[in-house]
Amino acid sequence: MIDTYDPDVLWIVIVGFITSFILAFGIGANDVANSFATSIGAGVLTLKQACYLGSVFEILGAMLLGYKVSDTVRKGILDITAYDGHEKELMLGMLAALIGCAVWLLVATYFKLPVSTTHSIIGATVGFGLVARGPDGIKWGQIGTIALSWVISPIMAGFISVAIYLLFYKFILKAKSPFNAGLVALPIIWGVVLFINVLSITLDGSKLLYLHNLEWWHSMLISIGVGLIAMVCVHFFMVPWQKRKILAEEPYNTDIKPTTISTLENGKSTITVNSMTVSANSVTPIIEAQEEEKRVNLLFHFIQILAAIFSSFAHGGNDVANAIGPLITIWLVYTHGEASTKAETPLYLLAYGGLGIVVGLWLLGRRVIETVGFNLTKLTPATGVTIEIGSAGTVLMASKIGVPISTTHCKVGAVAFVGWVYGKTSNQPSEKGEHVNWKLFGSILGAWVITLPAAGAIAAFCMWCFEFLV
Incomplete structure (x- = not known):
């Protein structure tokens, strides 16, 4: 043990707070983009609007959900008891993990690559653990479980998003009157999204806010009640208002732009439209279908904003652990004097991590937003809603069981899956016949592969240097 509030380790605490904030900044710049990139790419939100929403809901998610995953990152990767009597070494190791993760994340952000902050912090934690205690100090079973989730999470998020789409x-979209069908479905969608969101907060909720005292049926009743109230309000107030507003709009500009008109020998005319040749008789139905789809997309503007909030809340709950987990260990060792303290995660540290995330979103969030929201595939409000719900639902399920999965993998997987299916089902033309930029997707996969060893190597080097201070 060390003495509580030992002045000899105060410098580790101070540097840990600074580095943790830089890491949270990097998460905001790289990872929070995943929460809002689809909404911005679909033209539903501006970057400034997304930053305002993120400022509120990232911090709320961190405070309401973040404690559970923070405990996994803090206690679940390393055998903390192996550091009993060597508390200063543990503090230095957690500082090395923060440095390794922060450096790699800022490098990836510079190159506009969306990487997993979860990969980064766990790789960094394993890196310093190998230097400090060798392979015996690592909980390899937990690492295997988390690694499996990295493979499953993008596939699961993709399948859920595609199923919803x-x-x-x-x-x-294929109903006789898509716009009217969308009006009918809108209250149901709002109700379901709010039901899932409220249930995720209240079911086995934060001990810090005493939500864990609620029985499971209490949580169900509260969530069902909120969902039903939302459905009634949307049906009687939002649906009539949106219907009047959308139908009052000017005729929609479509993407159908005839470039050449040819007459065949049989007298029939063909029109080349955006590199796609169709019969002249087919143009009007295509234009009408696109106009109807645009009306439906306008209908989904508000629901995508709600879904983006849902995603931001989920991200704050899951990924604040990446910035704050090691800092919590440093702080609790400093204040309690022992490595294996069972003290709860302080609420103010979760809020501190959420604040750093928000600052990163405001200052550098645009870089990765361009990659995910614009360069990977074409997004619409309808596809954006399915991506938001599918990926955020996957992250929230993981948060509730304490598994720190990658929100990046979930979001990018959902974007690629839905973009490919949308391309197969829509009338929209694409550049070079591809609806997903597979070359960019391959670059992202490459960044994912090197993330864990890169962050781990940086942290291991830092820990090797710190060993001279123990």
Whole structure:
């Protein structure tokens, strides 16, 4: 043990707070972009509006949900008991992890690559652990579980998002009157999204806010009640208002731009439209279908804003752990004097991490937003809603069981899956016949592969240097 508030380790605490804020800044610049990139790419939110929303809901998510995953990052990766009697070494190791993760994340952000901050912090933690205690100090079973989630999470988020999109496609976009079908479905969608969101907060909720005292049926009743109230309000107030507003708009500009008109030998005319040749008789139905889809997309503007809030809240709950988990260990060792303290995660540290995330979003969030929101695939409000719900739902499920999965993997997986399916089902033309930029997707996958060893190597080097101070 060390003495509580030992002045000899105060410098580690101070540098830890500074480095943790820089890391949270990097998470905001790289990872929070995933919460709002689809909304910005679909033209539903501006960057400034997204930053305002993120400022509120990232911090709320961090405070309401972040404690559980923070405990996993703090206690679940390393055998903390191995550092009993060597508390200063543990503090230095956690500082090395913060440095390794922060450096790699800022490098990735510079190159506009969305990487996993979860990969980064866990790789950095393993890196310093190998230097400090060798392989015996690592909980390899937990690492294996988390590593498996890295593979499963983008696939799961992709399948959930595609399933939701196909429901939209069948019952709304391909309905006889898509706009009217969208009006009917809108209250249901709002109700379901709010039900899931409220349930995720109240079911086995934060001990810091005493939500863990609620029985499971209390949480269900509260969530069902909120969902039903939302459905009634949307049906009687939002649907009529949106219907009047959208139908009052000027005729929509479509992406159909005839470039050449040819007459065949049989007398029939063909028109080349955006590099796609169709019969002249087919142009009007295509234009009408696009106009109807644009009306439906306008209908989904507000629901995508809600879904983006949902995603931001989930991100704050899951990824604040990446910035704050090691800092919490440093702080609790400093204030309690032992490595294996069972003290709860302080609420103010979660809020501190959330604040750093918000600052990063405001100052550098644009870089990765361009990659995910604009360069990977074409996004619309309808596809954006499915991506937001599918990826955020996956992250929230993981948060509730304490598994720190990658929000980046979930979001990018959902974007690629839905973008590919949307390209197969829509009338929208694409550049070079591809609806997903697979070359960019491959570059992102490459960045994912090197993230863990890169962050781990930086942290290991820092820990090797710190060993001379122990």
